[in-house]
Amino acid sequence: MIIFKSHEALSIIKRYLPKKPIVVEAGAFNGNDTQQMAQLWPHGIIHAFEPVPQLFTTLQKNTSHYDHVHCYSYALSNQNGNARFHVSEKPTKPGIPSQAGSLRAPKERLNYSSMQFPYTISVPTITLDSWAQQHQVNPVDLLWMDVQGHELALLQAGQQLLQTVSVIFTEVGFFENYVGQPGYIDIKNWLERQGFSLIGRDFANMQQLFFGNLLFVRK
Structure with a gap:
């Protein structure tokens, strides 16, 4: 098991990917x-998803000079259509969406930080498989997820494309931070049944944390 610091993740992931990888980033x-x-990966392709309009505009602006980055204003989910998204804000930065927003309503997340979820918005949703079929994307080498408790729903609706994925990097929670959020063990067990092995994480002791990041590679 590799124990890495968060800023070391990409250098480790790089070892398991081709020189021109196709990347899907859910929650950019x-x-x-x-x-x-x-x-x-200047010769790869990055497909970045961000459903919050204010953040999507920033994402587009920050990546506009990269021809190989494609941005989508969708939330990757388990259904096609629209869903309510719980927008998060830091009390010190009202009106500016933060990184804790989710398709799931906050639960324990409210108890261990000052993060606020003042309102919801309607966002377009799409499944990984539907998107891949529409845009003729196959394979995907790296699936990178930061979707605040919605990881398993995303994965379960993308099983066809998932068969082509070599590496998965995902945030996981150790408590029910969001309503109905699957835990670390749920995601680990499900991915192992799909043929992945957990090879790394950015924490040593999950008892001291509320969330962490896991690195899986195909067996």
Whole structure:
């Protein structure tokens, strides 16, 4: 098991990917990670998803000079259509969406930080398989997820494309931070049944944390 620091994740992931990988980033936020991936793989393709309009505009602006980054204003989910999205804000930055927003309503997330969820918006949703079919994307080498408790729903609606994925990097929660959120063990067990092995994480002791990141590679 590799125990890595968060900023080391991409350098480790790179070992398991081709030189020109196809990447799907679910929950791209403002594009910080997107830009790092674009710089690391200048000949790859990055498909970045961010459903919050204000953040999507920032994502587009921050990645506009990368021809190999494609941005989509969808939430990857388990159905096609529209859904309510719980927008998060830090009390010190009202009116500016933060990174804790989710398709799931907050639960324990409200108890361990000052994060606020003042309102919901309607966002378009699409499944991974539907999107891949519409845009003729196949295979995907890396699936990168930061979707605040909606990971398993996303995965279960993308099983056809998932068969082509080599590496998965995902955030997981150790409590029910959001209503109905699957836990670390749920995601680990499900991905292992799909043929993936957990090879790394950015935490040593999950008892001290509310969430962490896991790295899976296909067996």
